[in-house]
Amino acid sequence: MSRDLASRLKKQKLSDEKAKEEFDRLWECWVFRVSSELPPEEQLDIRATVQNILLEKFKNQGDVLNKIVNREKMFQFNKKKHIKQSWASSVWNRVTSQDPQWESHGNELTQQIQRAVNQYINRREEEKVDFNDNFIHEILGEIKKKITDYVNQFFTGQTIFTKEYEFELSVYLCTTAVPRFEKIHTAFRRANDPLTYLESKRDQYLNCFMSFCKGASSVTFFVDFLCRCLKPAIQQAACDKTCIQITDEMKSNYPAFSGNRSNLENHILRHLAEQKDFDSYMEYINHPKGYFERFIRERVERYCRDNRDQLRRMLNTNLSDLVQQVLTVSTTVTAAVRERHAGAILWLDEFCAALSDHMVLHRQDYRNIENEDITDLQFLRETMAGSLWEILENFQKESSSTPDLDLKMFRRRPDEILCEALSGCWEQCPFCTAICTNTIPGHSSDHSVQFHRPLALSGQSDILLTDFCPTLVCSNRTFRPPHSMKSVPYKTYRAAGEPYSRWSITPDESEQSYWKWFICTFRSQLEEKFRSDLQGRIPSEWGRITKSSVLKELR
Structure with a gap:
């Protein structure tokens, strides 16, 4: 209907303003027809x-x-x-x-x-x-x-x-x-309402209408419609590739992200020691997952700020490569369709299938143009080349006008990918708050850690705060689970039920000096927070541990 009207109007050589008025009248008819066929809208409170x-x-x-x-x-x-x-x-x-x-x-x-x-x-x-x-x-x-x-x-x-x-x-x-x-x-409602969907396509239909009014050929119309749909797909694919490259760059250039979570934890502990901020330590001890995520996010954002020119070039290169890929595919598909003497339907089928590994394309989005007469396939390819390079030029202008890379353009941010890759089990030892080192969230095996911490970090004031868990589980001492009146021997700590029964704590002598240094450094803050006096409980040799020695221990 719109195409027939546009074809008639092109003979009258109307101005753009007059042609738009004709389209507006046509559009009102479409909207009225669609809205009259819709069922009554139910209001949801x-x-x-x-x-x-x-x-x-x-x-x-x-x-x-x-x-x-x-x-x-x-x-x-x-x-x-x-x-x-x-x-x-x-x-x-x-x-x-x-x-x-x-x-x-x-x-x-x-x-x-x-x-x-x-x-x-x-x-x-x-x-x-x-x-x-x-x-x-x-x-x-x-x-x-x-x-x-x-x-x-x-x-x-x-x-x-x-x-x-x-x-x-x-x-x-x-x-x-x-x-x-x-x-x-x-x-x-907006995504599934026919009238809303129609309204979202108004500009697209208007451009097509104006093209036909000016006498555009089927090929020109076909390419114009196709490239309007390709533009966001190319942009998103380039962003996705850039996101992966940023993630890979950070894994290669940031030692904190080049290994597993245990390696990352050592870097976090070094960072905390350099900061010497008690509140940051408490955030890490009480909410380790949130602190890990914030640590990663801040470094990704800093990397993107510090390397914005390099990342902009990376994005532009990816855009250029994808445009070239689309052109290559269009050439290959055009040759194959010409040999089979087929038309737009097969061309679109082959085109979308060939690009499916490079970007997200929905074949149904192109049904409006699948019946176009595109017998001049060589002209089609040349017209596409011009339109695509124009799209690339616009992309690069938009990129150069933006001071910083906007992480919101990524469907999955680099920091989210890193967080997922470096995640694992986040259960904490009920005695000392050390994080389970299993790399599988929700694992069925017992929780365990390589190094336990002094119990002072948990704030349980009814026990010797400077003891380590492996020492306690082979002692004759007892503990009382929080808010229970029954004491349980450390040797049979699993008898206390959840969460103790899910932990494997083996007697050994492996202790990190790091947390001994931490207790000595932040003794007054710990005493104030947990309302407990550490006087006489800290071994004198702990006071001789230096920051440089504990940092060396974490390497």
């Missing part, structure tokens, strides 16, 4: 849906409706209403002068849950699915599971997080996520 699910889930909570509807404040952990402690456990803590560190436990669990919920929503956004009620049910299930797992790991039934904690945190996380759910729903 996501906020009301979330509130109703929360009301049903927590209907036994006091003043539940008011708390759900008026929830606006940030969630804050409150040990008085969020922790329920048995009478016996409470008395034991007072008698033994123990500080259960409720604030620390509560904030840590809250952060874990917030990260888990955020990751869940991120996955849903990436999947490009529509919002549905199951989102909320799955989030509520994840919150409950995280609370249960945390209690099982650190407590023994004497202490629990209250229902009020689960309720308030669930309400906060679900209600504050409503805008993200609304964006998910809007994006899905």
Whole structure:
């Protein structure tokens, strides 16, 4: 219809303005026809849906409706209403002068849950699915599971997080996520709504219409449409290749990334020693995965800033190579189609298939041009060459006008690839917080580490803080799991249940001087943080350990 109209109008030699007016009238007819055939749109009130699910889930909570509807404040952990402690456990803590560190436990669990919920929503956004009620049910299930797992790991039934904690945190996380759910729903509707899809193609159809009004040939129209679709595919493929090259460069030129996670950990420990910042140490000790990811991300961003000219040249080279690849494929495909006396359908089939290893192309995107008359295949190839080199020129101009390489253009950032490659199990020793060295997340075998740390790092003040785990498991001493009234011999530490039963701690004498130096260096900060006096517990020889000697030990 549009092509017929354009063909008639080209004889009238209309100005661009008049031709556009004709297209606007045609477009209004199309929009009216499509919209009249659409079923009535159902309005989805996501906020009301979330509130109703929360009301049903927590209907036994006091003043539940008011708390759900008026929830606006940030969630804050409150040990008085969020922790329920048995009478016996409470008395034991007072008698033994123990500080259960409720604030620390509560904030840590809250952060874990917030990260888990955020990751869940991120996955849903990436999947490009529509919002549905199951989102909320799955989030509520994840919150409950995280609370249960945390209690099982650190407590023994004497202490629990209250229902009020689960309720308030669930309400906060679900209600504050409503805008993200609304964006998910809007994006899905936009991607799947026929009228929205038609509107997204308006400029494309307008360009085609104007081309025909000016008397463009089928080949010119074919190439113009094809190259408009190829441009983002080429750009994304070049970015993907550049991302891999950046990752490889960093693995080659940064010793921290050239080995496994144990090698990376040694570099992180050296970095921390040079910084001598207690808060950074605490972040690394308490949240190792997050610290590792931040360490990698900061170095990737710095590398991209410091080498922006080199990376810009790398990107331009990749763009040029891909354009040349497209031209080579078009020449090969054109020759093959000419021999078989075929037309546009076969040409597009062969073209998309030949480039599938180099970039992401969707054959269905080219159905609008598969019936074009492209018998002059040589002219097709020449026209494509001109259009593609023009695209490359525009790419390079855009690249040169950007001061820094924008990491957002990568579907997967280099730091994300490095984090995944250098990841593994992140479970920490329940005694000393050392990280399991297994390279497989969720492995079925026991957790283990090469070097344990002094127990001072865990903040358990009822034990000799300078002891190392391998020494303790062959001693006659006992320990009491957090908030339990029952002592367990270190020799049979597995009898304490999870998480102790999942760890293999063997008696040996391998100890790193690093953590001895750390305790001596940050003794006052540790005493203040854990409210425990280290006086008389630190062997005198530890004080003679120097930073240079521990750095040499990490090489």
